[in-house]
Amino acid sequence: MGCRKNYRYLSALERDRFVQALHYLKSTGVVDQFASEHDTHFSMGHNSSHFLPWHREFLRRFEDALRTYDPDISIPYWNSTVDRSTTSPLWAADFMGQFDAAWGLGRALGARSSLPTARQAHQVSALGGYDGFWRDLEDVVHNPPHPWVGGVMATSVSPGDPIFYLHHCWIDMLWAHWQVVHPGAAFESSGAGFGLNDPMHPWATTPADVIDYTTINVYDYPRFDTVWEDEWTSGWTTFMPFMLNGAQHYLAYKHGAGDVDIDRIRADGQGVDTIWEDTWSSGWTTFMPFTLSGAQHYLAYKKGSGDVDIDRIRPDGLGVDTVWEDTWTSGWSSFVPFLLNGHPHYLAYKVGSGRVAIDRIRDNGQGVDTIWEDTWSTGWTTFMPFLLNGTPHYLAYKIGSGDVDIDRINADGQGVNTIWESTWTSGWSSFVPFLRHGQPHYLAYKIGNGRVSVDRIKADGLGVETMWEGAWTKGWSSFVPFQLGQRNYHLAYKYLVGSVDIDTIHMTCTGIRSWILALIASSRSVREKLHVAVRA
DSSP states (O other): OEEEOBGGGOOHHHHHHHHHHHHHHHHTTHHHHHHHHHHHTHHHHSSSTTHHHHHHHHHHHHHHHHTTTOTTOOOOBOOTTTOOOTTSGGGOTTTTTHHHHHTTOOOOTTSSOOOOOHHHHHHHHTOOSHHHHHHHIIIIIITTHHHHHOGGGGSTTGGGSTHHHHHHHHHHHHHHHHHHHOTTOOOOOOSTTOSTTSOOTTSSOOHHHHSOGGGTEEEOOOEEEEEEEEEOOSOOOEEEEEEETTEEEEEEEOTTTOEEEEEEEOTTSSOEEEEEEEEOOSOOOEEEEEEETTEEEEEEEOTTTOEEEEEEEOTTSSOEEEEEEEEOOSOOOEEEEEEETTEEEEEEEOTTTOEEEEEEEOTTSSOEEEEEEEEOOSOOOEEEEEEETTEEEEEEEOTTTOEEEEEEEOTTSSOEEEEEEEEOOSOOOEEEEEEETTEEEEEEEOTTTOEEEEEEEOTTSSOEEEEEEEEOOSOOOEEEEEEETTEEEEEEEOTTTOEEEEEEEEOSOOOSHHHHHHHHHOOHHHHHHHTTGGGO
């Protein structure tokens, strides 16, 4: 059993071995043999209920052939709803691009067709019956990439182009995910000779033999499992995560009422326990955590009045103590924490005026010192900090215009340098950072329409790569990222109605059986969210 990954997640060694294996199978005639087999039995594997199982078996057999060169090889997948550019790394000269001229494939990328969209893939994957699902998956999602690539890929001998296998690996993954979300859906025959137990020529293999794909491969894809859900009171505006005595906690606050809690997240992620609560004055808009001398602190600020505190969280979590307070000018809307030489700093920004400052928190917590200031354009609504090669960076975004930057903070704290900029669609309201294989990723979410995306920040910081996108319900206003062991989680909350979830973020190859069992036992939130996992 192997692990089928998004091709973007292949290591350099995995990519090179996969390419070498393809060239080896071409030199031994195996590639052409598979292309001929696909051509001869085209009617068996297309326009029938055998479309999906026939190609699953076809993929398995080709993957077995690849493993005669290297037993650790698995076919990677190409998600053409996300990876849509003719200049994508998919077509680089050291990957799929090299085969066009070398194998005489005659590709004409993008000349004859358009690629399917994520919305189309989602709509197909939401269909409840197998008959409707396979038909629309073949017609709407599977078919367009063949003419989009062009040349050999647009013919009945399309397996002569190695991109065929990355494309069909993704199609098979969509089917696998559909099976997980619809565990009770029965195979439906499209006619005589295309039943569950009918052989799929030229083999004796039947659809029943390949229905359980977990005996063949598992897939590496972003997925979100709700491990706990509840209904709280509405109105919580701020959630500030912090670690205390090795356990994950957060401080929750209601801007309007002044209610405040300190909650500890249970070690298994199955809920939270309130360990302290109080009522403060209303109006605190920012809580920025940091550590001084091993003790958890935070800077609290009121955007409307300019009131500011530095508070220390008690060692047992049962309350806080104010160590410094002051009044600043009003209007600071964002605080971006980072470390320089091991000491806490932050970048502060005013969305209305564009004023920006970098401040250093004093060693004793008794105030801050401004070490740099400037004026930028107005309208930056989100700043998501991350480390790249040990250096603090952040992604900045304007929810109104879609402008986005990646900036590197100077080593001496004297300003920042923009290393990449672009324009996205407007409306992204949350950016939830997490790490995978040491690389910064984030989940981006639009509160207005529920659109969600998982992106990876490029190793050089010069842009991002979308790994997955889907659609959740609208209205999630806060996301609190945290880790339990080696697994990434977030707590998601809806300000207007009080709904709360704790979700795991999976980005590794995992056997799917345990997920199926969890799905069967799951409740509203899993059903609400996981209908989009099939779009990975």
